[in-house]
Amino acid sequence: MSKMVLLSRVVFCFCLFFVVAGCAQKKDSFKEKTIQQASISKINGVSLVAAPDSLLQKNIAPLKEIHANYATVMPFGFIKSLNHPEVIYNQERQWFGETATGVRQNIKLLHKNEMNVMMKPQIWVWNGEFTGLVKMASEEDWLQLENSYQEFILGFAKVAEEESVEILCIGTELEKFIEHRPEYWRDLIAEVKKVYNGKLTYAANWDEYKRVPFWDALDYIGVDAYFPISDSKTPTIAETRAGWERWKEDLKMFSEKKNKKILFAEYGYRNVDFSGKEPWKSDREMTSTNAEAQINLLEGLYQSLWKENWFAGGFLWKWFIAHEKVGGETNNQFTPQNKPAEVTVAKYYTKFNK
Incomplete structure (x- = not known):
């Protein structure tokens, strides 16, 4: 073999090595970028309010426009008072979207449109009293409530x-229910897992989630995220970010401690003055409108x-x-629909869409 041919082959191999190495580097870079993209894909959900009528195809289009990839369906059960032991549900006089037939119809249409679903059966106490205070007066009543609630949850x-x-x-x-009957909830979760194979969560209030004793048995730490963020009439974005720092660190540490991701089962703000001060408030006494705050x-x-x-x-x-x-x-309740805030939701749901 001549020196010229040998030299040519050496040069060729040398070049080939760098081409292969370069391709590998690009492949690794692409892989890393893909992993990073996957890591920030989120559940971009809306809490779909149960309606008296069927969900229609035209009702799906606005969800697609904001790039939501999940919707909650919420069948409702009712309790007559904070110490009443019976859950009444799936009644003919209820709105269609609150019943088993209604949620089935909603789920089928959402799935047909490639939207995922969280089912969130909820309790409503007559006169709108806070469900976290549901507490029975006797052992007999506790046992009746447990049986009634299990029937409600297992049915759905x-x-x-x-x-x-x-x-x-x-x-x-349901803070008091959990506080006084913690073992019941573990038994309930075990029974649910016998009939349902999907992911499970519980929606703890923002000041309750650290006291829930059964996160290890669920897939997500669910939080209704009405954390106090700002006392300002119209908080700036910078003030809002600063207001989240404390809660964010607590949530991160709790997530790491339990080795579960945090899921906001509910979050949102009204377009009113001081809407970041006590975000859970829904009373009609707050009559202002403040789109910028929302x-x-x-x-x-x-x-x-x-x-x-x-x-x-x-x-x-x-x-x-x-x-x-x-x-x-002119509407100052929680929904961002047909308000400037709807554009904000769409912007971030587009950015973090699966």
Whole structure:
């Protein structure tokens, strides 16, 4: 072999090595970028308010426009008072969307449109009293409530399994019930797992989640995220981000301690003055309208949490199916529909869409 041929082959091999190495580096870079992208994909959900009528295809379009990839369906059970031991549900006089037939119809249409679903059966106490205070006066009443609530949850868990629902929430803001009957809840979770194979969570109130004793048996730490963020009439985005720092660190540490992602089972703000001070308030005495406050609070929330790997995402409170008839800038309740805040939701749901 001549020296010239040998030299040519050496040069060729040398060049080939760098080409292969370069391709490998690009492949690794692409892989790393893909992993990073996957790590910030979120549950971009809305809490779909149960309606008296069926969900229609036209009702899905606004959800697609904001790039929501999940919706909550919420069948309701009713308790006559805070110490009454019977859950009444799936009645003919209830709204269609609150019943088993209604949630089935909603789920089927959402799935047909490639949207995921969380089923969140909820309790409503007559006169709107806070469910966290539900507490029985005797052992007999506790046992009756436990049996009634289990029937309520297992009935809808079976519907969730039959309809391939992605997430099931086993309760919402039932602090005293859990505090006084913790073993019941572990037994309930075990019974639910016999009939339902999807992911499980519980929706703890913002000041309750650290005291829930059974997160190890669930898939997500569910939080209704009405954390006090700012005392300002119109908090800036910077103030909102600063207001989240304390809660964010607590949530991160708790997530790491339990080795579970945080899921906001509910989150949202009204477009009123001081809406970040006590975000859970829904009373009609707050008559102001403040679109900027709602926008800035949502912006600050998304900027603070949506990029975090320990955070799974959340469900915006709340969204009505009759989009064209609700919300608007004169409406000062939680929904962002037909308000400037709807653009904010769409911006971040687009950015973090699966």
